[in-house]
Amino acid sequence: MSDTPPTHVEKRGPTEFRDPMIRDELKKAAVWLGLAVAIALIAFLAQPLLLIFAGIVLAAMLDGGARLLGRVLPIARGLRLALVTLAAIAFVVWTIVFAGFELAAQAENLRQVVTVQINRILAWGNTLGLVQGGAEVNQLSQQLMGSLGRLTTAVGSALGAVTSMVMILVIGIFIAIEPRLYERGVAWMLPLRSRDTFYRTAAHMGYTLRRLMAGRLLGMAVEGVGTWLLLWAGGVPMAALLGILTGLLAFIPNIGAIISGVLIVLVGFSAGVETGIWAIGVYLAVQFVDGYLIVPYVARKTVDLAPALVLGAQLLFGALFGLMGLALADPIVAMIKAALEQKSKEESGLAGGAPEP
Template identity: 35%
Template structure:
């Protein structure tokens, strides 16, 4: 007598409505999480950018420390040297003529604003659609108040103390991170599953390396712009040549728009000495732009891959509108890190790699 054969029962099919409901809930949860993340980031943007600024400064400290380690110094001695030199570069200029520099910068801003107002009134007299009164008020709101830089009024003092406090918070956060970068990296990596930790650690290392290389390339460009600007402005006899060259070098940190703003300030400062000096200043600015485009940028790009100009400008505009000056300044290094993370964790790991360009 044969035993009955058990016939396997096919698994019950999930109703299409259940699959649709699951996908809908998942998509809604993802969208809600993204919206919540954007809201939190927007509400606490100043804190996020302060933390990112400390990461950027920590990357600079680590890069300088690695250079000193090549001379044979142990890591602790190299990092301690970097910290002490940084503090000295902050304290010594303040103690030695810091107030005089602030007063000179105050006078420079006053002259630039006056020349801008005069130029706008001249354009309005020529019949161009420029409202001198409205534009002058706009310039008043955009440019710093020179009297506020040296004023002892309570509002100016509290504002200065607030900015000074943020600066030292950023500085000491950067020191703590640069002193023990592995502690924070390992803590972040520990949040991921074990099979993903090696890859996450490698991507974080690549992101830190990209940030260090971007800073190194930008620092070379800034130094070259400052040196050439100082020599050129001194050669034509421009007043406040050092301060104008310094602002040109610092604004070179902001790609695309920074050099343009520096050039406008230089030309307006030249107008204070006459039209001839303004034309000479314009010539120096053209030379500076030529050196930046043909020498500084190619040298800087040897350290890091260049970001697409359209992406750079778009992100600067968006971050500037949403988060103000701090967002505008830190937009490009933030995107440089974000591009590395997206490329490695999504394009490579999820999609299998980028599209190979035919060009």
């Protein structure tokens, strides 16, 4: 055997990470693996993430109320925030304590009235051949709930709903007290070159969310109070309960209006044809004011969301994440659009200027 070393050149093997091609392939594989893990984590942690986002939405409401109060009451921000928080809690407590028993009794009557009216409609449809098999409202409600998607586990029971509300309240209050603290915490995890962009994007998103929620609260108040007063004037039963339900459902655009309208019309016709026609008129009048006066004004002041885009997002988030996803679809879409708008400004060099209020 010859002691002469081999003359051919040794090449790097497949396990040699110093090979540029191997490093590039590993980076690509790591990116795709990280994306798959991120998607799995988002799907697995969807409910906690929605609770956190709901807390952020509540914080935007409290912060917006404190800012608005500061225009007429020049006191420290902490005191203004405390006044707004206490006022909101006091309103909820007052509604539960003073109106709870009456509304609970009306709620049972409402369920009975709606059940009777829907069974009448189904029976009429059965006589015309539109509904087969003598379907009843209980079967119909099960089918509707099944098509809507699974409800979130956090609000699947009364205890879960109360726990979720408490968590949202605590998160919202803490974020509203010191929003800059959490903003700096997120920015700390970003590269230095990206932090200024993040601060501008977060400011724009917060501004948009505050305005959106202010408009949403305005619409809820107008629809709730207006529905209650007009139904009460027309002698429609359970006017107070229908007003509260209409105001609460106004938080969910499109779908909330449809649900409240069905309830108003069914209860109205339960008291007679004339009362039912009055209920239809009330619903149309309230929706006209909200759709042609409040919504366009809010859209001009915040972010103009296409109705089809909002409805599609509600159907998608409702099917994926249940009731909470349905309620938060509109703010989530608004935040995504605000972030994209700010990114477009950054890329076009128009990010400068005075900070948004």
